[in-house]
Amino acid sequence: MDPQTRANLLTALHGEAFAYAKYRLFAEQARQHGNSDLADLFHATARTELFEHFREEAELLGLVDDxxxxxxxxxxxxxxxxxxxxxxxxxxxxxxxxxxxxxxxxxxxxxxxxxxxxxxxxxxxxxxx
Ligand SMILES: [Fe+2]
Ligand SMILES: [Fe+2]
Incomplete structure (x- = not known):
């Protein structure tokens, strides 16, 4: 893989991981204030950041091994x-x-x-x- 592509994947992974973590906390904040629809939106979006975007980019990078x-x-x-x-x-x-x-x-x-x-x-x- 081209080194620039590899570096970009690593940067993208950090962004996706940060978005996942942030949206989980945003969801908690919304939940504590009774905004359960907004909490659900943040939570569902967080799941996409981790289980689709992060996972798929991690796979390209071979992040997970034995x-x-x-x-x-x-x-x-x-x-x-x-x-x-x-x-x-x-x-x-x-x-x-x-x-x-x-x-x-x-x-x-x-x-x-x-x-x-x-x-x-x-x-x-x-x-x-
Ligand atoms: Fe640690
Ligand atoms: Fe994303």
Whole structure:
């Protein structure tokens, strides 16, 4: 596949994933205020973003592999968030005086550590089986 097409697919996947997550929260907001028709619209659209758009683009990119390969991919993603992304974001937010954001980044980073550990344990079990 052409590298530009590959890069565009990855960008599109991030957009679709963001739209999915955002529409789920928009649906929750609408539901809490009794706008159930709007909640249903956001929810149905979110499902299309994930189960059609994201899924079909992910397939073109070969995003999903076998369980062991998926676990290795997940571990490296979590490791990036732990060692680079959230570490840097927390430091930058702290330095800029954005204390709430700094604390949130640091807390989420702790969750990502637990995710990485759980995935690593699951990979061990697969490789020992
Ligand atoms: Fe979409
Ligand atoms: Fe995570």
């Amino acid at each position: 369980d062991a390969a998926n676990l290795k991919d997940a571990i490296s993603g979590e490791a990036y968030e732990i060692n680079t992304m959230y570490r840097t974001f927390a430091e930058q937010a702290q330095a800029a005086g954005d204390t709430a954001a700094a604390e949130r980044f640091a807390e989420v980073r702790q969750d990502e550590m637990r995710h990485r550990e759980a995935f690593a344990a699951a990979l061990d079990r697969i490789e020992l089986a």
